[in-house]
Amino acid sequence: MTQPDLVHVDTVRKNYAGPAGEVTVLKGVSLHVRAGEFVGVRGPSGSGKSTLINMITGIDRPTSGAITIAGTRIDQMSENTLARYRGLKIGVIFQFFQLLPTLTVLENTMLPMEFCRVWKPRERGERAYMLLEQVGLTDQAHKLPNTLSGGQQQRAAIARALANDPPLLVGDEPTGNLDSRTADRVFQLFADLVAQGKTFIMVTHDNELAARIPRVIQVQDGVLLEGQEHHVSERATGPLHLGPNGHSAVTDLHLNGRAEHVPQTAAQ
Amino acid sequence: MGIAFRKVWRDMRNNLGRTALVVASIAIGVLALGLIVSGRTLMARQMMVSQAESHPTTLRLSVGPAIDDATLRMIRRQPGVEGARGVIFSGIRWKPSLEAAWTDATLTAIDDYTDQTYDLITLREGGWPATGRVAIEHSHVAPYAVPPVGGTLFFEVNGRAKPMTLAGVVRDPREIGPPFTSQPTFYVTRNTLVSLGLSDRFNSLQVAVADFSQERAEAVQHQLTDRLETLGVGVNDSEITAPDRHFLQDVMDGVTMILTVMALLSLGMSTILVINTINAILAQQVPQIGIMKTIGGLRGQITGLYLAGVIIYGLLSLMLAMPIGAFGGWALARWLMALINVTVSDFEVLPSTLGIQFVTGLVVPVLAAFWPIVQGSAISVREAVSQYGLGTGNYGSRWIDRVLARVQGLPRTWSMALRNTFRRMSRAALTEVTLIGAGVIFMMVISAQHSFETTLATIFRGFGYDVILGFSTWQRIDRVTPLLEAQPNVDRVELWQFANAQTRLPDDPDTVADRELLVRGIPRDTQLFTPELTAGRPLLPEDDRALLLNQDLAGEMGVGIGQRIQLDFGDGTAQEWTVVGLIYDLAGRGRTAYLYRDTLARDLGFVGRGSVAEIRLQTNSLEAQLAAEAQLREALEDQGISVSFTRTQLLTREEAGAQFSILTSLLLIMTGLIGLVGAIGLSGTLSINVLERRREIGVMRAVGASSLDIGVVFMGEGLLLGVASWLASVPLAVVAGQWFVSNLNETIDFNGAYYFAEHSVWIWLGIVVSLSLLASWLPARRAAAISVRESLAYE
Numbered sequence A: 001m002t003q004p005d006l007v008h009v010d011t012v013r014k015n016y017a018g019p020a021g022e023v024t025v026l027k028g029v030s031l032h033v034r035a036g037e038f039v040g041v042r043g044p045s046g047s048g049k050s051t052l053i054n055m056i057t058g059i060d061r062p063t064s065g066a067i068t069i070a071g072t073r074i075d076q077m078s079e080n081t082l083a084r085y086r087g088l089k090i091g092v093i094f095q096f097f098q099l100l101p102t103l104t105v106l107e108n109t110m111l112p113m114e115f116c117r118v119w120k121p122r123e124r125g126e127r128a129y130m131l132l133e134q135v136g137l138t139d140q141a142h143k144l145p146n147t148l149s150g151g152q153q154q155r156a157a158i159a160r161a162l163a164n165d166p167p168l169l170v171g172d173e174p175t176g177n178l179d180s181r182t183a184d185r186v187f188q189l190f191a192d193l194v195a196q197g198k199t200f201i202m203v204t205h206d207n208e209l210a211a212r213i214p215r216v217i218q219v220q221d222g223v224l225l226e227g228q229e230h231h232v233s234e235r236a237t238g239p240l241h242l243g244p245n246g247h248s249a250v251t252d253l254h255l256n257g258r259a260e261h262v263p264q265t266a267a268q
Numbered sequence B: 001m002g003i004a005f006r007k008v009w010r011d012m013r014n015n016l017g018r019t020a021l022v023v024a025s026i027a028i029g030v031l032a033l034g035l036i037v038s039g040r041t042l043m044a045r046q047m048m049v050s051q052a053e054s055h056p057t058t059l060r061l062s063v064g065p066a067i068d069d070a071t072l073r074m075i076r077r078q079p080g081v082e083g084a085r086g087v088i089f090s091g092i093r094w095k096p097s098l099e100a101a102w103t104d105a106t107l108t109a110i111d112d113y114t115d116q117t118y119d120l121i122t123l124r125e126g127g128w129p130a131t132g133r134v135a136i137e138h139s140h141v142a143p144y145a146v147p148p149v150g151g152t153l154f155f156e157v158n159g160r161a162k163p164m165t166l167a168g169v170v171r172d173p174r175e176i177g178p179p180f181t182s183q184p185t186f187y188v189t190r191n192t193l194v195s196l197g198l199s200d201r202f203n204s205l206q207v208a209v210a211d212f213s214q215e216r217a218e219a220v221q222h223q224l225t226d227r228l229e230t231l232g233v234g235v236n237d238s239e240i241t242a243p244d245r246h247f248l249q250d251v252m253d254g255v256t257m258i259l260t261v262m263a264l265l266s267l268g269m270s271t272i273l274v275i276n277t278i279n280a281i282l283a284q285q286v287p288q289i290g291i292m293k294t295i296g297g298l299r300g301q302i303t304g305l306y307l308a309g310v311i312i313y314g315l316l317s318l319m320l321a322m323p324i325g326a327f328g329g330w331a332l333a334r335w336l337m338a339l340i341n342v343t344v345s346d347f348e349v350l351p352s353t354l355g356i357q358f359v360t361g362l363v364v365p366v367l368a369a370f371w372p373i374v375q376g377s378a379i380s381v382r383e384a385v386s387q388y389g390l391g392t393g394n395y396g397s398r399w400i401d402r403v404l405a406r407v408q409g410l411p412r413t414w415s416m417a418l419r420n421t422f423r424r425m426s427r428a429a430l431t432e433v434t435l436i437g438a439g440v441i442f443m444m445v446i447s448a449q450h451s452f453e454t455t456l457a458t459i460f461r462g463f464g465y466d467v468i469l470g471f472s473t474w475q476r477i478d479r480v481t482p483l484l485e486a487q488p489n490v491d492r493v494e495l496w497q498f499a500n501a502q503t504r505l506p507d508d509p510d511t512v513a514d515r516e517l518l519v520r521g522i523p524r525d526t527q528l529f530t531p532e533l534t535a536g537r538p539l540l541p542e543d544d545r546a547l548l549l550n551q552d553l554a555g556e557m558g559v560g561i562g563q564r565i566q567l568d569f570g571d572g573t574a575q576e577w578t579v580v581g582l583i584y585d586l587a588g589r590g591r592t593a594y595l596y597r598d599t600l601a602r603d604l605g606f607v608g609r610g611s612v613a614e615i616r617l618q619t620n621s622l623e624a625q626l627a628a629e630a631q632l633r634e635a636l637e638d639q640g641i642s643v644s645f646t647r648t649q650l651l652t653r654e655e656a657g658a659q660f661s662i663l664t665s666l667l668l669i670m671t672g673l674i675g676l677v678g679a680i681g682l683s684g685t686l687s688i689n690v691l692e693r694r695r696e697i698g699v700m701r702a703v704g705a706s707s708l709d710i711g712v713v714f715m716g717e718g719l720l721l722g723v724a725s726w727l728a729s730v731p732l733a734v735v736a737g738q739w740f741v742s743n744l745n746e747t748i749d750f751n752g753a754y755y756f757a758e759h760s761v762w763i764w765l766g767i768v769v770s771l772s773l774l775a776s777w778l779p780a781r782r783a784a785a786i787s788v789r790e791s792l793a794y795e
């Protein structure tokens, strides 16, 4: 319990300028994630899930409030400091994989090491190879991304996210563009990573997957709801078990049943 | 920069078309620069070398009557004279074989070919002239079909063909080939002249002024003129040129000016193209920039990455531009120098030019790309990775979008083409700048050419003759006129008097040098002289001692309308004449004056006589003029009237336009180059647009657009850009043309007027429309080939 939070979102507001004036997407939300936690983020389309995730990765800045990652405030960092910090501490996984199309899988994996100048140049290839082994892609290492299947590309993207050995991994619907079998395999990879000590925050629409995440946050009307109890940003009471039978996951499933009735709009 | 750099490299390799576009854009500018700098350097150097090697004289006097060796020796002893050479110029008729027709040639003789000090004539092939053996200027061999060394040609002596052997080929630094000259020059000894029945006395003096300065040269000029006058020898014409200035330096200065303008424009336009293409590349790279930032790439690293890419583009274009530029510059110099009889040695690489190219090829693209890259790499990660779906997300927010949305009544595809054109405002603007630039230059160039031609035509229109025949001695008008009028195809005959005079202002008769004036006495009822007046009035029947003066000379002398000048026809008595009008005239190197024949005849003492027949023909063509020239000459000579020179209007005009032909050829090369840049620019913009709108094209396809529809959208966009640029370029061209022509005229010392070439407007419209269709055809076809699945796939 004395262990500090890895992620600390403190009363964060986020306004966007819309056509009809300011729109508040996040209404002063707080969230604490401890090292080693596996957190799911759910909510209807347009509820602000991506906005929340972008706050945590530093891709976007809050209107007010504070974001602290591993004890460091990131919301006031300069672009460059943030880029470097993110490169070292946060692995970001996108829905559309976002591998650089002209680099091979191996090279994509090595690129963050090169940018952040971690590991000696000679060691980088070896390490990237090891990471690809971990995601089961060694046989595809020298292929270009667009020759791979979606699942393979996402596994390559995971290897890339792990390149600099960041403590925190964040994914915005990382399985959203995969068929359910592939999604399942990729999810298992996430679970393995958490088991190895990584902290993982992911947005998902998938009920079955969400059911397997020990802690699920519900985003609705700009506030965060934790599990069944409609606590806003209450600190979780302890490490939750992995697997589909976790308590909060079950209640979450129930909640999610309602969420699914919200009509899906075109955008993610 | 290992892996990131690999990305840059592969991006280039995977987009060969686009890479070629950027490389070509840079290469054109750097190529033009290299070509021009090396061409200029070589020309300047070779002209200087050639000038120095020839040991040039600085003062040339044409004298009459011709002088003997003793007089020449006396001239050499005059103070301020470093040395002098006597030359004999003579006219003769020649033919390369017995079957050929007689044509005019120049004979040049000096005292000793093997012992020359000034204006060195050098032997290129064979041997020096000797008795019965002649040599030929090398640049005249091919144009006049002169037989090879050892062969025989014929001179006309007393109506008979006298065979001569061609002993050798020489280079005379004072000679040039066609189109500047229209007859060959043969070199003979003084003995040969005598054997041809010609005088071996010197009628031209080439004088080296010791320790040259313009003032010293003028002093020597006056002193020699005075000295010769005491011996009864008149100076018909004299000319001073600085020893370091080639006698065609003016034309070459014009060439240099055109070349400089050309280099700067090409460089400017290629910079614009680079900016445009780099901008588009970056626009496409935005998501990737975002990803790189997400995984830890710093802005500096990303900027460096793309700048490295630009440097690669620069290096690739240098690989093209450096060799072609070096070779092209040499070829250009060789071609231009050959026209003025200056030799350019074998191909050589000028390290300084390569250095300039190298620096420009790297610095210009980096500078051009710097701002776009800095801007592109500043994009926030959120913006970069959230670009999904159609468009850039802000379409409709600008006034132009809303205005265009109100344009109704066009077919769907056309209104899409219209709106798309303005979607990328700055890109469209830069493309327009390139196209407008090309259009302006095209019209400017055609107008320059048109101005030269119209000026020449105006001048020649004032001179109504078709054929001129000059007599060796004064002829009675009432005898020669009916004789010539009786010949076939002759429409009108006028006998004029050509005479030389010294002219000076009445108020300071001694101070300023006398000027040579070529005086033409015209009949009062002339129909062959209606010159363009630049000031004053024409000659009127009641005029007596009134004259029309060449405006250049008037400017030089500081004489205006109504002022008086003195004319001295060599008899020592000067009469005062009133300047009533100023005219344009290319004849007589700008030193002509026109006045009434009968008034002149009184002063000269040749009443009722003429020295030149000006003839107008009934049917007119080059063939008719040449035929009449030969036939009239024969008719006169049959009557024992010796003809000293003949001239046809069309050939004279061609010769007068010759110096412009170099300029206009260069101008055309320039236009071609610029047009190419414009086409590359337009094609680049459109293909970038296609790439950018792949997804949109897919959606259009999905909702049933045919390939034709998509083609129309893109070709329409190209056409719109082309026509819009045409509209904008016309007024600019009118203004730029004026500037260009007046600068050009000033440089080559030609007093021409500016005439905008209206036809160039329509020609350019045709070109720009074809160019637009052509440049958009490939992108349009590529767009039409995009499948729905492909275009909607995410990268």
Ligand SMILES: Nc1ncnc2c1ncn2[C@@H]1O[C@H](COP(=O)(O)OP(=O)(O)O)[C@@H](O)[C@H]1O
Residues within 6 Å of the ligand: A016, A017, A018, A025, A043, A044, A045, A046, A047, A048, A049, A050, A051, A052, A267, A268
């Ligand atoms: N850059 C932006 N500018 C304006 N509005 C935005 C922007 N990004 C997101 N929004 C709005 O914020 C709300 C939440 O968006 P988002 O976080 O992407 O939702 P989710 O990921 O839950 O579907 C949406 O209504 C969306 O329209």
Ligand SMILES: [Mg+2]
Residues within 6 Å of the ligand: A049, A050, A051, A172, A268
């Ligand atoms: Mg989202």
